[in-house]
Amino acid sequence: MSASSHLVVEADPPRQSSEPSAxxxxxxxxxxxxxxxxxxxAGGYLFLAPAVVFLLVxxxxxxAVTVVYSFRNVTVAGLLSGRLPFVGLGNYREVLADPQFxxxxxxxxxxTVASVVFxxxxxxxxxxxxxxxxxxxxxxxAIVMIGWVLPLVVVGTIFKWMFQSGEGVVxxxxxxxxxxxxxxxLEEPRSALGAIILTNIWLGIPFDMxxxxxxxxxxxxxxxxxxxxxGAGRWQCLRYVTLPLMRGPSLIxxxxxxxxxxxxxEIILIVTGGGPGDATTVVxxxxxxxxxxxxxxxxxxxxxxxxxxxxxxxxxxYLRLLRRSER
Amino acid sequence: xxxxxxxxxSRRTILAGGLALGTTLLATACGGSAGQAADNNTxxxxxxxxxxxxxxxxxxxxxxxxxxxxxxxxFVKYDDFLGKILQGAAAGxxxxxxxxxxxxxxxxxxQGVLADLSDNVEKWGKWDQFxxxxxxxATWKGxxxxxxxxxxxxIMYYNVDMLRAxxxxxxxxxxxxxxxxGALTKGGVKGFSTAMSKSENAVFVFESLLWQSGAxxxxxxxxxxxxxxxxxxxxxxxxxxxxxxxxxDLRDGLTQLANGRSAICFQGTWDAAWLKKNMxxxxxxxxxxxGPAANASNLGGENWxxxxxxxxxxxxxxxxxxxxxxxxxxxDLVAQGQLPSRKDVASDAAFGKHPLSMFIKQESVAxxxxxxxxxxxxxxALMQAYQGAISGQATPQAALAAAAAKIKPLLSKG
Numbered sequence: 008m009s010a011s012s013h014l015v016v017e018a019d020p021p022r023q024s025s026e027p028s029a030x031x032x033x034x035x036x037x038x039x040x041x042x043x044x045x046x047x048x049a050g051g052y053l054f055l056a057p058a059v060v061f062l063l064v065x066x067x068x069x070x071a072v073t074v075v076y077s078f079r080n081v082t083v084a085g086l087l088s089g090r091l092p093f094v095g096l097g098n099y100r101e102v103l104a105d106p107q108f109x110x111x112x113x114x115x116x117x118x119t120v121a122s123v124v125f126x127x128x129x130x131x132x133x134x135x136x137x138x139x140x141x142x143x144x145x146x147x148x149a150i151v152m153i154g155w156v157l158p159l160v161v162v163g164t165i166f167k168w169m170f171q172s173g174e175g176v177v178x179x180x181x182x183x184x185x186x187x188x189x190x191x192x193l194e195e196p197r198s199a200l201g202a203i204i205l206t207n208i209w210l211g212i213p214f215d216m217x218x219x220x221x222x223x224x225x226x227x228x229x230x231x232x233x234x235x236x237x238g239a240g241r242w243q244c245l246r247y248v249t250l251p252l253m254r255g256p257s258l259i260x261x262x263x264x265x266x267x268x269x270x271x272x273e274i275i276l277i278v279t280g281g282g283p284g285d286a287t288t289v290v291x292x293x294x295x296x297x298x299x300x301x302x303x304x305x306x307x308x309x310x311x312x313x314x315x316x317x318x319x320x321x322x323x324x325y326l327r328l329l330r331r332s333e334r
Numbered sequence: 335x336x337x338x339x340x341x342x343x344s345r346r347t348i349l350a351g352g353l354a355l356g357t358t359l360l361a362t363a364c365g366g367s368a369g370q371a372a373d374n375n376t377x378x379x380x381x382x383x384x385x386x387x388x389x390x391x392x393x394x395x396x397x398x399x400x401x402x403x404x405x406x407x408x409f410v411k412y413d414d415f416l417g418k419i420l421q422g423a424a425a426g427x428x429x430x431x432x433x434x435x436x437x438x439x440x441x442x443x444x445q446g447v448l449a450d451l452s453d454n455v456e457k458w459g460k461w462d463q464f465x466x467x468x469x470x471x472a473t474w475k476g477x478x479x480x481x482x483x484x485x486x487x488x489i490m491y492y493n494v495d496m497l498r499a500x501x502x503x504x505x506x507x508x509x510x511x512x513x514x515x516g517a518l519t520k521g522g523v524k525g526f527s528t529a530m531s532k533s534e535n536a537v538f539v540f541e542s543l544l545w546q547s548g549a550x551x552x553x554x555x556x557x558x559x560x561x562x563x564x565x566x567x568x569x570x571x572x573x574x575x576x577x578x579x580x581x582x583d584l585r586d587g588l589t590q591l592a593n594g595r596s597a598i599c600f601q602g603t604w605d606a607a608w609l610k611k612n613m614x615x616x617x618x619x620x621x622x623x624x625g626p627a628a629n630a631s632n633l634g635g636e637n638w639x640x641x642x643x644x645x646x647x648x649x650x651x652x653x654x655x656x657x658x659x660x661x662x663x664x665x666d667l668v669a670q671g672q673l674p675s676r677k678d679v680a681s682d683a684a685f686g687k688h689p690l691s692m693f694i695k696q697e698s699v700a701x702x703x704x705x706x707x708x709x710x711x712x713x714x715a716l717m718q719a720y721q722g723a724i725s726g727q728a729t730p731q732a733a734l735a736a737a738a739a740k741i742k743p744l745l746s747k748g
Contacts, residue, residue: 084446086423087643172578194580196727282532283580284722297416301711302445 015107070315077308098309110285111293113267118204118289122271123264125208130215135245137216138223155213163277166206167193170278191206196286199279203287206274211267215260222256223249255328262325266318290314364678376404377649378429381636382412389666393657398689400656403649416710419447423643429483430644431653433483436471437534437703439637443474444707449640452478454651457470460658460676467633468675471702480637481654482675484667485602487631487700488542489693490623491545491588494616496523496597508546509563511598511623515574518597526569527596528587530579532721537713538584540566540720542632545701546625551712552745554719561626563730567723602634603693607671608633619689621696633700635675708744715740 030240079091088330102108137148155160169176170192181188192202226249234248274289275281281288281296288296290310360589383390386409394405398648408429410418416438422428434442442448455461455478461469464482472480492504500518505511515525529536543566544550549559569575576596579587584601585608591599600622622631638658640650656662660679667674667684672692674680680694705712719737722728728736 014712082445083420083423083442086420086640087426087428087446171581174678191577191580194577194725196725268547280532282717283725284532284727286725286727296714300714302416302420302707303711304420 008225018283039202064092073308073311073315077312079305081304081308083302094305096117098305099313102306102309102313107285107288107291108293111190111288111290114200114285114287117200118207118271118287119265119268121204122207122211122268123261125204126211126215126264127257127261129208130212131218131219131257134219134223135213135249137220152213155217159210159273160277162206162210163274164203166209166274168280170202193279194283196283199283199286202273205276206278207268207271211264211276215264218263219253219256222253225256226252259325260329262321266321266325269314269318269321287327340672374646374649375402376406377431377646378530379405379407379431379433379653380410380415380429381407381417381433382410382415382435384409385513387666387669389669393662393666394653395540396662397653397656401649401652402605403653403697404631405653423447426594426643428641430641430646430650432639432641433636434480436468436480436633436635436637437705439472439480439639439708440474440704441707441709442639443477443479443679444654447641448479448481449642449644449647449650449655450477451481451640451651452616454655455481458655460591460598460678463676464543464680465675465677465697467697467700467702468635468637470704471633471635472637472639474704474706480639481658483636483638483658483663484670484672485635485697486632486673486674487581487693487697488600488602488622489631489696490598490620491591491609491617492593492598493596494590494618496594496615500597504618505598505623506621507623508625512565512569512572512574515569515598516572519574522595524576524590524596525574526598527582527590528579528600529582529584530720530724531581531583531586532717533583534713535583536720537636538602538632540716541701542600542622542630543625545630545632546622546628548625548627551705551716551741554734554741557580558627559734559738560730563720563723563734566720567730570724577724578635579722603673603696604634604671606689606693619692621692631696631700633697633702635672705745712741 076091077094078093080094080097081091085091132272133151137144137151170178172178172189172191172194172237175192177192178189181190190198192198225309230248231244234244239247270291271289275287275289275292276295279287291314294307294314296311297303297310379394389409394407398404399708412435415434419428419432419442421562428447439448461478465485468482468485472478472482490504496518497514499512502514502517505514511526518525528539530539539608540562541551543562544554544559547558547562547565549556549562553559566575570577570579576590582590585605587596587599588601588605588609589612591601592609594615606619612638615632621629638654640647640654644650659681663674663679664682664684667679673690674682674685685691685694703709715737719733722736723730723733
């Protein structure tokens with residue numbers, strides 16, 4: 008699974024760095040075996056070509072088009088005739104002045120912070136649990152991973168059913184405890200956002216758990232042994248050994264969580280459709296509506312470019328953390 | 335930053351809007367499916383009938399038989415239709431003819447997607463036979479951009495036995511509806527059900543209430559607009575209409591009636607056939623209760639339009655003329671349970687019986703949604719207003735003021 012491929016990348020920092028050492032740079036000489044790396048043959052580039060073409064066609068080109076559109080007035084008639092007048096920052100100005108956009112940013116921030124905090128907290132607790140040996144550990148871990156395996160459409164539909172105010176299982180259970188606990192989950196603005204956040208937390212826990220578990224298993228038992236000899240108890244082992252050593256992996260997991268959560272769109276489309284009102288309209292949903300319902304391609308492009316910039320910043324942070332934790 | 339994609343799991347990786355938008359545009363650029371026909375002997379047609387009635391397909395095949403012009407029909411999902419039009423325009427691959435939901439007609443005309451059919455329609459000489467609502471739905475700024483195929487409208491369904499047991503007659507005014515709903519609400523049964531979800535489905539109902547109250551999209555923040563929303567919110571607050579209506583589409587509202595959970599329901603005329611199959615108790619239809627200002631209903635239906643980019647506009651018009659002859663039209667309307675958009679067809683004996691005659695009576699006061707290119711955005715503002723007010727996010731006044739502030743500039747732009 009893709010999660011495990013990540014673990015491999017992380018656990019094995021590239022040993023054969025193609026970066027020349029300071030000595031090599033000064034003398035211009037490298038070990039003989041390295042020569043071929045420095046003047047790659049045409050064949051070498053050929054192996055690279057599929058990846059480059061893939062990136063160009065499916066990443067660079069769409070992003071370039073989006074950036075271009077964000078500075079133009081894009082209408083259907085304009086697309087037909089090929090005349091897309093340049094409007095400078097007009098689209099950006101309109102979007103930033105739209106109270107609905109500002110609202111969607113607020114919703115996105117609440118959604119992201121709440122999701123990441125709980126995904127991480129619960130994921131960490133589960134990782135600590137599964138780091139211990141106990142009977143049935145494998146089976147239980149597999150069950151926790153289910154959220155990762157199910158398609159988002161299925162997850163969204165299931166949670167929509169569960170939260171339904173009439174016969175939904177959530178309300179049935181709550182009402183059995185106490186009738187006043189049952190709320191119209193998807194019809195009240197606050198609880199609708201809560202329902203979406205709960206769904207997303209459930210979805211994100213397995214990934215965080217798997218990543219953090221890998222981090223925990225990378226901590227050498229020798230360190231714990233030394234700590235115990237020095238008289239550390241369980242709690243002190245956690246506080247003074249585990250937590251400091253998990254700082255790197257934790258930062259990475261949290262950063263990735265922010266990137267994913269900012270992009271969550273499908274489950275909102277399925278569970279609430281951004282409603283009631285605009286209570287669960289996050290930024291990606293706002294952009295989606297602008298293109299596919301309102302035909303405001305220019306404005307939507309501006310929104311996605313803004314998101315792209317923000318996520319580029321977060322990604323840069325992620326890469327820095329990744330590099331630092333490898334060192 | 336793309337290095338991260340290597341390490342990231344492939345799930346949810348897409349930078350939501352940006353890449354999605356870009357790749358969809360790209361996908362169409364790389365060769366969409368149903369493009370414009372190269373030769374003059376083929377017409378391309380898009381509609382959103384997932385399971386088209388054989389009678390509808392027969393109209394198309396009859397045209398091919400009589401004219402020799404082939405028709406390449408493509409089904410496009412209703413929810414994807416506008417997006418596909420956008421992609422088709424970006425790729426320069428729009429079909430010749432489209433059969434579209436009538437509120438889209440003015441929107442697409444305004445965007446320059448559709449061909450002006452005014453001259454053809456004038457030569458045809460049948461336009462006077464169409465009802466004012468359908469005619470308005472196909473007209474934008476004095477020009478005609480479509481030919482209505484069929485119509486439908488919002489109407490009231492009710493459970494005959496429940497009303498009789500409560501000693502209530504089918505309500506004919508808002509006051510009577512509220513009183514009846516009150517008398518009928520008991521135990522697990524609500525007096526009234528209808529759609530208030532975040533979709534055009536429910537806007538269909540809300541606009542009817544606005545019009546019955548004497549308001550319109552341009553006058554949302556008037557006392558009339560406030561009266562309509564306050565009335566609706568009152569029905570929910572008094573418990574006559576379940577708050578769950580916020581997640582109901584029109585069919586969900588009717589399902590409540592069919593399952594005996596509501597006694598009165600607003601739903602489109604098109605669902606009578608479904609109700610017949612699915613409701614065991616006795617039901618009937620009546621005209622929507624009149625509001626303080628007027629009797630009004632919302633007009634739905636589909637219009638035939640030709641795209642502005644079609645190189646085959648003459649054949650396209652011939653197709654429209656052919657399939658709209660009464661002999662072609664009536665069997666299909668009857669099979670689909672739809673209403674005629676024109677008097678000369680409505681006089682056909684097939685439409686003289688109850689409940690169809692009642693539907694046609696309701697249709698005569700039904701208004702079309704003709705608000706131009708920005709209608710989807712206006713509809714979204716309406717959704718926010720009624721959802722916000724019903725869910726308690728905002729007072730009816732505040733909700734309407736916010737919606738009016740969004741809609742007014744859009745109307746003046748159009």
